[in-house]
Structure formats: structure tokens, C-alpha cells
Amino acid sequence: MAVSQSELSFARRMEGMTGNVIREILKLTQQPDVISFAGGLPSPDSFPESHIRRILEEIGGEFTSILQYATTEGYPPLREFLAAWVQGRGIEATPDQVLILTGSQQGIDLACKALLDPGDVVLVERPTYLTALQVFRMYQARAVAVPGDDEGIDPDALEKAIAEHRPKMLYAVPTFRNPSGETWSPERRRRIAQLTAAAGVVVVEDDPYGLLRYDGQPLPAVKAFDEAGNIIYLGSFSKIISPGLRVGYAVAREQLLRKLVIGKQTTDVHSSNLSQYIVNAFGRSPAFQSHLETICAQYRAKRDRMLAAMEAHFPAEARWTRPQGGLFTWVTLPETVSTTRLLERAVQQKVAFIPGTPFYTDGGGDHSMRLNFSNASFAQIDEGIARLGRTLKEALA
């Protein structure tokens, strides 16, 4: 006999947990005629399919060990490759300081598992990545937003928040932020690394977008300024190879990394050997660099197309960021507009976005929205932004 849902008793940590808003909105946008700027999906034609097919065909003698269990820390050649590769972001690391993850999302989860007790405080940017907020909630921690500007978190506000809340962790996406597309300046990076080190706060630097740069000079990671060993750097291949492979990585000093490894053992034992093999083989091939250049050129053109369409169709009162990389632009509207309400009307007009509120810890952001420019075609960008522009003008009339 089936047990009814109301008879089941769930863990206290599930109280108030709802599904991810983006995932719910993505369901709405599954209808083929809806143009969606909602998800953070890479373009389907960015996947290096022919290279991956060839890697699979040429696996050879290692195939048996790929099909076997392996170590939690990850495929050794991939750890070696990454230790060298992150030098490009100014990070000094040995292979022992690299842990392969099942997507960088797992790194956020494992950092929380290792560091947070119920009631602990995590400092975040305002706005911040909403799925990280879900993880903090799942671990019954309290996320507190620290104000900042287009150069990053305000160091004075951070010092004040550290003194007031005694946080365990600072979580941030300093490069091409999700959702705002903005990037911390080098000076802020250095300062935030110093302040958190002095206060013994662990920084989780989440960097899935850093290599998707379309203008300007590459910047060192915040982890590049990590003299005290308090920074966990998270990287991902989701946006530069394929999200379906689920390969990300953490770089941290051994003592911190070890705690993440122990947490991972009880989560998934290790990440997929086959995915790690593919990423290692492709990452080491000469084709990888040209692949990165191709997708950056493709996304630069899409970003420019969306910014031009917004210029042409959005009302004069709208403001938006001009990101130098990543996948998103962030639109700010007059405070009279609720983007939560606007979404309903937009979906009726067959266009979708993510309203701002879920990226805030304090109910702010209802007059903002996040737009993704990587997934839609040029024609969809032109038509979708025209539809959205009409919906916005109606809302403001």
C-alpha cells in the first residue's frame, strides 16, 4: 500500500526548501515557441562533438581501468594538467592540491558540508548565484549579503560584516558574476584576500566563467593573492566543453582539500572516470585552445547582438550591464516594475528571463532581471528582445 506524502516525515533541513526557481522557469519555457533568455546554458553548437567522438574511439588500453572504481581525488593525469593550467589564472598549485568534482556545483556543496554548522553565517555578494543560496539553506546556514559596486565587494562593508556576523565563509563569483556579469578589479581581489585571511574566513571563489573573456585583459584569480591558504578556488568545464560531462575542480591547500575529499567520499565516491578521461584528453590537445577561441568569438558576437537589440527596443528608463565576458547581462528597471509579475506577461508573449529576487538574500532585486545571451540564435535574440522591449514598455505605460 502506498504511503501518502502527508504521512512521510522529512528532515528539518528540507523545511522551506522549494525547487530551484530557474529549473521551474525552464519548465515553462520548454514549449518550442518560447524564446528563453532564462537559463545559463551554453550554445548547443559550442560542444566539441567531433573531438569527443574521436577521443572515445581512440581510448585503447585504458578502457578497463576507466570502467573500474577509482580514487576520490580524481584521475591523476587530469589533476596534473589542472595544476599546470591554473597557473594561467596566477594560481600556484601542485596536483595534490586539486580535487576533481562532479561539476563545480559540487564544490559549493562540499565546502558547506566541511565548514558549516546550522546557524553559521556565509557572506555573499548582492546579488549572488541563486543555486549557491539554495545550498546554504540546505545546510541551515544564514547567507548575509555584503554591499559592493561594479568593482566588487566593498572592503569597508566586508570588514564591518566580518566584525558583526563572525562568518565562516565568503562565497563569491568575482569574474563575470552570475547574475550581474560584472568583474572585481585587481585591487579589490588583493584586498578581499587580505581581509579574509586576517579574519580566518574561508573564501569560496567560484569561477565557471573566467575563461569566457570577450574584451579586456585577463585578471588573476582572487586565489592568486592567497598567502594564508584560506581560499578554495572552484573551476568548471561546463561552460567551455560541456555541462553534461559534469566535470569541475577545486584547488585548495591540502588541509582544506582533504575535508572536501572526505565529504565527497560519502556523496558520490568519485566523479565519472569517462568524463575525466575525455576532459583530460581534450584539454591537452592543441584543438582545445582553438575551441576556446571559437566559443569566445561566438559568444562575443551574441553579447554584442543582444546589447544592440536592447539599445534598439528597450525603454529609455532601462539600464543594463555590458559584461566583458561570461553569459549574462543584468537589467535594472524603475522600482515601479516588478519583474516577478512581468515574467507572466513575458511568457504570454513567448519570451522568458529570470526575475532578480531569487538572487537576493533580503527580498531585493524585484526591479531587475537576468538575461542569458549564449543559448539563443541571432534571430531569436532579435525577436526575443523586441518582444521583451514591448512588454517592458507596456509595463511602464
Ligand SMILES: Cc1ncc(COP(=O)(O)O)c(C=O)c1O
Ligand atoms: C556561478 C556558478 N557556479 C556554479 C555553477 C555550476 O556549474 P557546474 O555545471 O560546473 O556544476 C554555475 C552554473 O551555472 C554557476 O553559474
